[in-house]
Amino acid sequence: MSKQELEKVAGNGLINRRHLLGLGLAGVGVAASSSLLGADAGMNLEIPSWSKQPGPGASGYGSRSKFADDMKRLSGNPNPLYPGGGASRSPLHQLQGSITPNSLHFERHHAGIPDIDPSQHKLVIHGLVRQPLVFSYEDLLRYPMVSKIYFLECSGNSGTLFGPNPADGTAQSIHGLVSGAEWTGIPLSTLLDEAGVEPEAQWINAVGADAASMGRSIPLNRAMDDVMIALFQNGEPVRPEQGYPMRLFVPGCEGNISVKWLTQIKLSTEPGHFRDETSKYTDTRLDRKSLQFTYPMGTKSVITSPSGKMKLERQGVYQVSGIAWSGRGSIRRVEVSADGGRTWADAMIQSHQSEKALARFLIPWEWSGGDAILQSRATDSQGNVQPTRTSLVTEKGNISTYHFHGIQSWAVNTAGDVANVYA
Amino acid sequence: MSMLRKRITLGALSFSLCAGISSAVFAQSLGSPISESQLRGFDLIAPPDGSGYPEGGGTAIQGKVIFESRCSACHGMEGEGTSAATRLVGGDMQSEERPIRTVGSYWPHASTLFDYVQRAMPADAPKSLSSSEVYQVIAYILNMNGIIEASLVLNRDSLQQVQMPNKDGFIDSSQAL
Numbered sequence: 055m056s057k058q059e060l061e062k063v064a065g066n067g068l069i070n071r072r073h074l075l076g077l078g079l080a081g082v083g084v085a086a087s088s089s090l091l092g093a094d095a096g097m098n099l100e101i102p103s104w105s106k107q108p109g110p111g112a113s114g115y116g117s118r119s120k121f122a123d124d125m126k127r128l129s130g131n132p133n134p135l136y137p138g139g140g141a142s143r144s145p146l147h148q149l150q151g152s153i154t155p156n157s158l159h160f161e162r163h164h165a166g167i168p169d170i171d172p173s174q175h176k177l178v179i180h181g182l183v184r185q186p187l188v189f190s191y192e193d194l195l196r197y198p199m200v201s202k203i204y205f206l207e208c209s210g211n212s213g214t215l216f217g218p219n220p221a222d223g224t225a226q227s228i229h230g231l232v233s234g235a236e237w238t239g240i241p242l243s244t245l246l247d248e249a250g251v252e253p254e255a256q257w258i259n260a261v262g263a264d265a266a267s268m269g270r271s272i273p274l275n276r277a278m279d280d281v282m283i284a285l286f287q288n289g290e291p292v293r294p295e296q297g298y299p300m301r302l303f304v305p306g307c308e309g310n311i312s313v314k315w316l317t318q319i320k321l322s323t324e325p326g327h328f329r330d331e332t333s334k335y336t337d338t339r340l341d342r343k344s345l346q347f348t349y350p351m352g353t354k355s356v357i358t359s360p361s362g363k364m365k366l367e368r369q370g371v372y373q374v375s376g377i378a379w380s381g382r383g384s385i386r387r388v389e390v391s392a393d394g395g396r397t398w399a400d401a402m403i404q405s406h407q408s409e410k411a412l413a414r415f416l417i418p419w420e421w422s423g424g425d426a427i428l429q430s431r432a433t434d435s436q437g438n439v440q441p442t443r444t445s446l447v448t449e450k451g452n453i454s455t456y457h458f459h460g461i462q463s464w465a466v467n468t469a470g471d472v473a474n475v476y477a
Numbered sequence: 478m479s480m481l482r483k484r485i486t487l488g489a490l491s492f493s494l495c496a497g498i499s500s501a502v503f504a505q506s507l508g509s510p511i512s513e514s515q516l517r518g519f520d521l522i523a524p525p526d527g528s529g530y531p532e533g534g535g536t537a538i539q540g541k542v543i544f545e546s547r548c549s550a551c552h553g554m555e556g557e558g559t560s561a562a563t564r565l566v567g568g569d570m571q572s573e574e575r576p577i578r579t580v581g582s583y584w585p586h587a588s589t590l591f592d593y594v595q596r597a598m599p600a601d602a603p604k605s606l607s608s609s610e611v612y613q614v615i616a617y618i619l620n621m622n623g624i625i626e627a628s629l630v631l632n633r634d635s636l637q638q639v640q641m642p643n644k645d646g647f648i649d650s651s652q653a654l
Contacts, residue, residue: 135551135559136600165603179508180516187508196507248508259522265603267521267596273651318520325651326524327586329593336647338578342570347651382654453575 060371060420064399066392067420069371071402074416125149127158128226138166138265141208143230146358152377152405152412153203154233156288161295162208162231164330165266168315172299175263177283181320184250191299194285197240202282202305203411205379207232207351209308209335213455215443215462220474225361228462228474232356232379234412237303238286242319243278251321259326260302260311261318270311271325272304276349280305283316306381306410307349308456310335340451350381352459353440355388355415355432366470369423374401377412380434385413387433392419394427394463394477395442401430409435426466427477443476523592527637530591533609534632537625540617543610547599556621566621570643581622585647587639590615612636 061070118125129142141162144154154160172191180186211231214221221228246258251274258277261269272281284292284303292298297314304311310330325331325347337345355378360366374392378385384407389398401417415430432440441449443460450457463477513520523529545554551563558564561577568582576582580590595611597603606614616631619639629635 139600165597165600178511178516178519180511180513180520186511186513186516188511189508193507193509245508259524261522265597267603269522269592269596276651318522320520320522322524324524324526326522326592327589329589329597332586332589332647333578333580333584333593338570338576342576342646344583344647345650346647347649348653349651350654 060418062420064391064393065397066424066426067422068374068390068392068397068399069418069420071400071417073418074402125158127160128230129161138163141210141231143226144233145226146230146232146356146377147225147361147364149358150375150414152234152414153288154235156235156290156293156296159233159235159287159293159296160206160208160231162210162309163264163295164268165264167294168264169294170263170299170315175299175317177300177317177319179245179249179319179321181259181322182252182255183246183321184252187245187249189245194240194283194300197244199238199240199285200282201236201238201286202280203234203236203408204303204305205232205234205351205410205412206303206309206312207379207381209310209348209351209456212354212356212458212462215458215460216447216450216452216455218452220476222362223474224363225356225358228362229356231309232377232412234377234379235287236289237282237284238289239282239284239300239303242281242283242302245283246278246319246321254323255321257322257325259318259320259322259328260313260316261320262297262301262313263315263317268310268313268330269326269328270313270331271328271347272311272349273347274321276304284312304349306351308335308351311349335456336454337450337456338453340453342453344454348457351379352457353380353382353385353432353434353438354378354459355385355430355440356462357390357428357430357464360428360466360472361464362472362474364472366421366466366472368470369421371418371420373416374419374428374430375414375416376430378403378415378430378432379410379412380432380436380438381410382438383435384409384411385415385432386435388413388415389431389433390415390417390419391429391431392426395429395431395461398431421466421470423470424468427475428464428466429461429477431461521592521596523588523595525586525588527588527633529588530633530636531608532633533607533612534630534635535609535613535616536630537613537616537620537627540610540613540615540620543606543614544617547602547606548614551600556618565618570646579622580618581624581642583643583646585641585644587615587619587624587636587641590618591636 127142144160177189208231301314357376388401401415404414446460465475556566568577568579612631619625
């Protein structure tokens with residue numbers, strides 16, 4: 055099939071996603087690259103050395119190829135005055151699919167990672183309950199568990215995009231505080247029912263066992279919904295940096311309320327008004343009033359390839375790929391623009407779609423060597439549409455920098471360099 | 478004990494599967510009862526209603542000494558901070574320019590200051606201050622912000638009376654969809 059037969063569905067080279075399903079695009083990919091790969095194509099293939107001797111056998115714990123070990127979380131510089139503080143970001147530009155490997159799941163800590171012996175760890179449920187209870191790790195492992203795939207996003211993710219000037223960053227450095235995993239645990243409602251919630255209880259106060267004893271409050275009606283006490287992440291015990299031996303998991307909501315190293319749940323009539331729900335994680339509006347307890351993460355998408363600081367080496371067909379998610383449902387639609395939002399084409403949503411999980415999207419795009427601005431726009435199952443950056447900043451101002459979920463722009467210049475821009 | 482409980486659990490599981498009854502049926506016996514009095518040294522939550530404040534107390538004058546030795550490396554000798562994130566004093570939510578948000582200008586509840594210092598500060602040695610030292614050091618922070626007098630003895634009763642300048646500045650969005 056020749057390039058001319060590809061159906062263009064939006065400006066500046068976007069190709070109908072249906073070409074992903076047939077042979078047409080693969081044919082084009084080969085055709086487009088064959089002349090540049092001519093040297094390889096002319097070489098005689100021989101049996102490589104690794105095919106001539108046995109390799110090492112099975113091992114107790116796997117590791118990745120030494121040729122793929124450059125994939126790392128991006129962490130900031132440690133601050134000696136704030137031991138254990140800070141964050142690390144997932145390498146979104148190098149990942150595929152919709153599950154983040156546990157070693158690469160983003161982190162955010164407020165006083166470092168506690169070294170918890172699960173046999174000594176306790177989970178207490180008390181306050182406005184008929185019978186305060188304490189659970190050991192072993193106790194909790196006996197409960198029936200549920201497994202669900204969810205995204206987790208720090209509410210400060212992409213916050214730099216509230217700023218007046220576009221950050222010269224990558225998908226990882228700008229958006230890497232989001233990850234996806236299968237979380238397995240006990241519905242919190244099971245344990246609350248066991249303790250017996252008193253009728254006047256309206257809130258839970260959840261506290262972790264880290265050195266900051268970080269606490270957050272959640273309304274009881276939300277806590278009784280799909281909140282779980284997560285003990286496993288992608289099939290293995292939750293990693294220490296994700297809350298081992300257990301964390302709260304509040305699907306779709308800002309990551310900070312999924313309290314790690316969970317040790318205390320106290321039921322009360324009013325929220326605790328902890329520091330991380332008053333001083334931090336609150337959203338000051340332009341009228342100087344501040345929104346408190348803004349839990350759900352907005353409908354959002356990010357193009358992870360091509361993305362910031364990548365370089366397109368040659369003209370031709372590329373796969374524009376990224377992730378989309380919503381704290382209020384599943385992703386129904388992702389559109390992509392190659393001309394800064396003037397025209398849009400529907401991307402294919404590649405992975406299965408469940409509520410409050412990452413969705414991988416994909417659309418072929420033919421780069422003609424000219425300027426382009428790539429954008430993506432998600433719509434969720436509730437009909438929420440990802441807003442433009444301009445409308446988000448106009449509405450929310452930029453006194454606070456939480457909950458950025460506007461459309462982000464990657465500019466491709468004629469040299470093929472990709473950079474974050476405001477468009 | 479452990480074996481016995483396990484057997485009971487498994488027995489109940491088969492029952493619930495056969496009868497189609499929810500997991501709550503066999504979940505009931507796994508937590509161990511504990512009393513609130515057993516949790517006094519464990520529960521650090523100090524909400525705005527004052528129910529979590531411990532005994533002890535002191536003044537800003539006492540707190541200044543603690544602050545200068547334990548807090549000033551990050552928060553500055555006058556609470557001016559070493560960054561926007563560590564500034565504790567000043568700011569005005571109604572200022573023309575972008576407001577500087579500190580304990581004085583932004584925090585809606587004095588209880589949060591007690592709660593946070595008690596559970597998380599100083600960052601290099603959390604929970605190393607006594608209850609009276611916490612009262613004293615937060616008295617100094619409140620005094621630097623002009624919220625209380627330097628001579629006020631801050632304790633569970635007087636802290637309950639402290640009014641923060643931005644106490645009406647927040648909107649509860651917890652039920653927003």
